[in-house]
Amino acid sequence: MLGPPYNHTVETPATFFLVGIPGLQSSHLWLAVSLSAMYTTALVGNSIIMMVICMDSTLQEPMFCFLCILAAVDIIMASSVVPKMVSIFSSGHSSISFQACFTQMYFVHAATAVETGLLLAMAFDRCVAICKPLHYKSILTPRVMLGMSVAITIRAVIFMTPLSWMISHLPFCGSHVVPHSYCEHMAVAKLACADPMASCLYSLIGSSIIVGSDVFLISASYILILRAVFGLSSKNAQWKALSTCGSHVGVMALYYLPGMVSIYVAWLGQDSVPLYTQVLLADLYLVIPPTLNPIIYGLRTKQIRKRIWSLLICCVLEHTCECS
Numbered sequence: 552m553l554g555p556p557y558n559h560t561v562e563t564p565a566t567f568f569l570v571g572i573p574g575l576q577s578s579h580l581w582l583a584v585s586l587s588a589m590y591t592t593a594l595v596g597n598s599i600i601m602m603v604i605c606m607d608s609t610l611q612e613p614m615f616c617f618l619c620i621l622a623a624v625d626i627i628m629a630s631s632v633v634p635k636m637v638s639i640f641s642s643g644h645s646s647i648s649f650q651a652c653f654t655q656m657y658f659v660h661a662a663t664a665v666e667t668g669l670l671l672a673m674a675f676d677r678c679v680a681i682c683k684p685l686h687y688k689s690i691l692t693p694r695v696m697l698g699m700s701v702a703i704t705i706r707a708v709i710f711m712t713p714l715s716w717m718i719s720h721l722p723f724c725g726s727h728v729v730p731h732s733y734c735e736h737m738a739v740a741k742l743a744c745a746d747p748m749a750s751c752l753y754s755l756i757g758s759s760i761i762v763g764s765d766v767f768l769i770s771a772s773y774i775l776i777l778r779a780v781f782g783l784s785s786k787n788a789q790w791k792a793l794s795t796c797g798s799h800v801g802v803m804a805l806y807y808l809p810g811m812v813s814i815y816v817a818w819l820g821q822d823s824v825p826l827y828t829q830v831l832l833a834d835l836y837l838v839i840p841p842t843l844n845p846i847i848y849g850l851r852t853k854q855i856r857k858r859i860w861s862l863l864i865c866c867v868l869e870h871t872c873e874c875s
Contacts, residue, residue, distance in 0.1 A: 566649065570729065586838065625841035665704060668706060
């Protein structure tokens with residue numbers, strides 16, 4: 552149940568109330584079950600990927616290191632929102648403190664900024680591996696990888712810190728009911744008593760620059776990859792490379808499209824697009840990629856698949872020996 556809007560005269564409310572998905576309250580229980588299943592898959596899948604890569608000394612190539620970091624970011628991104636969403640959808644426990652709301656906002660948006668940078672780094676890794684295989688180790692040295700990872704993290708922090716400061720210092724003296732299932736920036740900013748245009752423009756321009764530049768560079772990398780693939784003489788090798796690239800592009804599309812559409816719809820089409828559609832789009836790009844990434848990037852990778860299979864066999868044999 553939603554609590555009543557606060558009427559405090561102070562500028563900082565003690566609590567916000569998250570609606571969930573406005574207009575789909577009758578489907579909240581089904582959504583809670585679906586989200587729980589997806590979250591469990593994301594936690595288990597990404598944890599296995601991290602464990603396998605960290606345990607196996609043969610999986611220390613740049614591609615696997617980036618994949619391990621991506622799995623950790625996916626866990627952080629999903630854990631920032633899904634437990635609270637499930638609580639709202641299943642029990643109606645919608646209250647969230649002022650500090651927790653802005654902490655959630657920071658982690659969600661920072662994690663998405665890191666994730667898009669990692670997707671670019673992984674596309675660059677595949678581009679070098681396929682287009683310059685003889686120079687792969689000399690180009691992607693541990694120092695270069697560390698530099699890329701640090702740059703991706705610093706970029707996310709630089710982007711999010713001013714945004715968090717701007718919105719957290721807005722006065723919230725009216726309704727504290729957020730028409731969303733998590734503390735999404737635009738949904739919270741619209742509740743402010745002062746004009747939130749500065750933070751909204753910063754968010755829109757910053758997101759457009761980060762995502763736009765990353766998508767452009769990722770597209771350029773895959774164009775170079777496709778040119779190299781079509782130059783291969785083996786049709787089987789061409790098909791395997793195209794299948795892998797197609798899977799990667801599919802995951803990226805599921806990540807970028809809902810996220811960017813939800814941002815621009817909130818700005819340009821909020822009156823023509825139902826609110827529940829806007830909220831669903833914003834939810835999907837935080838939940839679906841962490842669920843699918845272990846399958847697409849992990850289980851479809853031969854080395855990781857073999858290592859997971861060998862671990863499962865060892866576990867089964869050990870259990871069999873104990874039982875006997």
